[in-house]
Amino acid sequence: MAQARLTVITGPSGVGKGTLVSRLLAKHPSIWLSVSATTRAPRDGEVDGQSYFFLSREQFEQRVSEGGFLEWAEFAGNLYGTPRAAVEEQLAAGRPVLLEIELEGARQVRQSFPAGFQLFIKPPSFEELERRIRGRGTDSEEAITRRLERARVELAAEAEFDAALVNGDLEEALAALERHMGVAS
Ligand code: ADP
Numbered sequence: 001m002a003q004a005r006l007t008v009i010t011g012p013s014g015v016g017k018g019t020l021v022s023r024l025l026a027k028h029p030s031i032w033l034s035v036s037a038t039t040r041a042p043r044d045g046e047v048d049g050q051s052y053f054f055l056s057r058e059q060f061e062q063r064v065s066e067g068g069f070l071e072w073a074e075f076a077g078n079l080y081g082t083p084r085a086a087v088e089e090q091l092a093a094g095r096p097v098l099l100e101i102e103l104e105g106a107r108q109v110r111q112s113f114p115a116g117f118q119l120f121i122k123p124p125s126f127e128e129l130e131r132r133i134r135g136r137g138t139d140s141e142e143a144i145t146r147r148l149e150r151a152r153v154e155l156a157a158e159a160e161f162d163a164a165l166v167n168g169d170l171e172e173a174l175a176a177l178e179r180h181m182g183v184a185s
């Protein structure tokens with residue numbers, strides 16, 4: 001059986017990846033989104049096992065040493081990783097798999113899944129990105145500063161990706177995402 005497609009979505013913090021992905025999944029329940037592990041503290045409303053698997057640094061490092069992550073990276077002072085087994089199971093079962101991960105992780109997946117499709121999400125402008133991070137109201141000033149610094153690095157890496165889309169108007173961006181994923185809108 002041909003292996004189902006693996007799609008990676010990357011883009012700076014606050015660009016609207018989570019918003020777009022949740023809209024996509026609501027419309028297309030056959031797409032499977034990987035739940036990552038992280039050492040970041042849960043935000044209000046985040047549920048363990050749904051938003052992320054929230055781990056201590058020790059637990060995370062143990063999983064790394066066991067080879068339990070398909071990829072992992074440090075982002076703005078916290079560790080994030082994609083649990084390997086679940087992704088492999090879903091691909092083997094023929095389901096389209098989606099990973100929403102930052103740049104270093106996307107680079108690792110490019111090596112391990114060269115046939116995967118990698119999509120970059122861009123903001124209409126840097127000022128709008130900052131407005132969205134602040135408007136979300138979930139991050140400390142220090143976290144916002146680190147995320148905006150990292151955003152400049154991520155935005156400079158757009159050309160590494162197979163395609164890019166601007167999340168300006170949400171409905172237009174969702175339609176573009178659906179086209180890239182090969183699902184009817
Ligand atoms: P990310 O997952 O990339 O960090 P979020 O999905 O949390 O980003 O979005 C950050 C903020 O921007 C949220 O408050 C969200 O409601 C808002 N947002 C997302 N997409 C758009 C859009 N197209 N236009 C305006 N605001 C948006």
Ligand code: 5GP
Nearest residue numbers: 036037072073075080081082100101102105
């Ligand atoms: P947040 O803390 O805002 O939820 O996520 C911060 C960044 O970590 C985002 O860019 C998000 O895409 C990325 N991220 C989430 N899960 C993973 C993962 O499993 N691996 C990697 N490399 N990045 C991740």
